Amino acid sequence: MSLVRIALRICAVQAVKGRTLVGDNVLDSEIGALETSSAGELKTPKEKQFVSVYTDDGKQLSGLELRSLTASGEIDLVFEAGVASPHLITDPETEEQVIMAGLPAADANFEFYLDLTLRQVADALADPDNEWAAIFGRLVLGFDKCQRARISGDTNGVRLAAHQMKITVTAIAEPVAGQPLKPESPMAAFFAKCESDLVHLEPDMAKKIALMKAQIAGEDEELAAAMRRYGMTHSEADAMLLTLPDGGAP
Amino acid sequence: MSGRQLGGRARSMGIVMPIASSFRAARDAVVSGVDQRFAERIRLSPMKNEKADPDRPQVVIMAVLRTGDETAGPLDVSGGRSLHSRIAAGKAALYIDRTEYPDIVLRKKDKLRALERPGEPVFEVSTVDDRNHTRLIAGLNQA
Numbered sequence: 001m002s003l004v005r006i007a008l009r010i011c012a013v014q015a016v017k018g019r020t021l022v023g024d025n026v027l028d029s030e031i032g033a034l035e036t037s038s039a040g041e042l043k044t045p046k047e048k049q050f051v052s053v054y055t056d057d058g059k060q061l062s063g064l065e066l067r068s069l070t071a072s073g074e075i076d077l078v079f080e081a082g083v084a085s086p087h088l089i090t091d092p093e094t095e096e097q098v099i100m101a102g103l104p105a106a107d108a109n110f111e112f113y114l115d116l117t118l119r120q121v122a123d124a125l126a127d128p129d130n131e132w133a134a135i136f137g138r139l140v141l142g143f144d145k146c147q148r149a150r151i152s153g154d155t156n157g158v159r160l161a162a163h164q165m166k167i168t169v170t171a172i173a174e175p176v177a178g179q180p181l182k183p184e185s186p187m188a189a190f191f192a193k194c195e196s197d198l199v200h201l202e203p204d205m206a207k208k209i210a211l212m213k214a215q216i217a218g219e220d221e222e223l224a225a226a227m228r229r230y231g232m233t234h235s236e237a238d239a240m241l242l243t244l245p246d247g248g249a250p
Numbered sequence: 251m252s253g254r255q256l257g258g259r260a261r262s263m264g265i266v267m268p269i270a271s272s273f274r275a276a277r278d279a280v281v282s283g284v285d286q287r288f289a290e291r292i293r294l295s296p297m298k299n300e301k302a303d304p305d306r307p308q309v310v311i312m313a314v315l316r317t318g319d320e321t322a323g324p325l326d327v328s329g330g331r332s333l334h335s336r337i338a339a340g341k342a343a344l345y346i347d348r349t350e351y352p353d354i355v356l357r358k359k360d361k362l363r364a365l366e367r368p369g370e371p372v373f374e375v376s377t378v379d380d381r382n383h384t385r386l387i388a389g390l391n392q393a
Binding site for chain 1: 335342376
């Protein structure tokens with residue numbers, strides 16, 4: 001459901017960062033509009049070609065046992081790459097524009113750039129030497145579907161083209177509250193990697209990891225854990241002889 | 251529109267101009283009067299196949315540049331496919347006095363730079379209206 005979505009998204013962003021033509025400009029769930037500056041040069045890192053990562057719709061259509069919401073089901077993971085005319089590098093004298101050195105800003109090159117960038121995203125996720133991709137791979141049981149979409153236009157005040165790659169993945173189940181994570185589990189590996197590699201770069205990551213861990217903290221007895229996992233009521237647990245006469249779990 | 255009315259409107263803008271005797275003269279007088287007030291320095295850089303066009307040299311002109319509000323719009327201008335990313339941009343237009351610059355030819359993807367604005371923003375020609383009887387009008391995108 002949720003913790004796995006967070007982990008998937010962070011791993012995807014980190015796995016792709018620095019491994020495509022857009023460099024470090026990989027955005028996590030960007031909502032606001034990308035700004036374009038007046039000057040031809042690039043003023044902030046965001047004002048350039050980008051890849052944005054979103055975790056979108058998710059669904060588990062069957063197989064939920066009793067009231068269990070731990071299954072992650074199928075999650076749409078969306079990668080969007082875009083180039084717009086203000087993202088280009090402009091020669092201050094001739095005004096000739098390039099997407100990158102040696103690649104003029106022709107419409108055909110926009111398309112080339114985007115196709116190549118998304119190919120690099122796919123390669124980054126499958127790279128055995130990429131530690132973030134390795135954790136990403138462990139969070140995912142399999143890819144079910146991949147859809148590509150493209151748009152382009154010049155009617156909104158910029159000439160732009162963008163590609164979207166939507167991968168539908170089957171993800172691992174959520175960790176259940178009250179059950180310590182096994183050190184070899186994918187989520188434990190994710191937490192460890194965040195703490196070693198990300199916390200010193202992104203200060204809010206420490207807080208987010210703490211909140212995620214608090215959500216699954218605690219140590220239930222085995223049978224209480226079963227009640228929690230399946231959303232079982234006390235009367236159901238009583239009927240199944242999972243509780244002691246005093247109401248507590250054995 | 252009579253020359254008398256035009257003269258009155260132009261005078262109310264504080265521009266002194268003669269009472270025009272023909273429609274064409276009146277039109278030219280109004281265009282030039284407006285340009286005296288609103289035109290700014292623009293450097294045109296004609297392009298051909300993404301390179302500077304050798305047949306049309308770079309030129310600095312005075313013309314009226316109007317920029318619209320910048321609004322945040324979806325990348326997905328044509329609708330249909332749902333992209334999440336959005337981009338903020340606005341259309342602009344350049345109005346060139348044809349009597350002042352009869353030789354200027356604009357083509358799609360020509361670049362121009364507003365030399366008097368902060369940051370000297372660059373624009374790209376997306377449409378050219380050369381049928382208008384007063385001015386050469388170019389629809390612009392940000393570049």
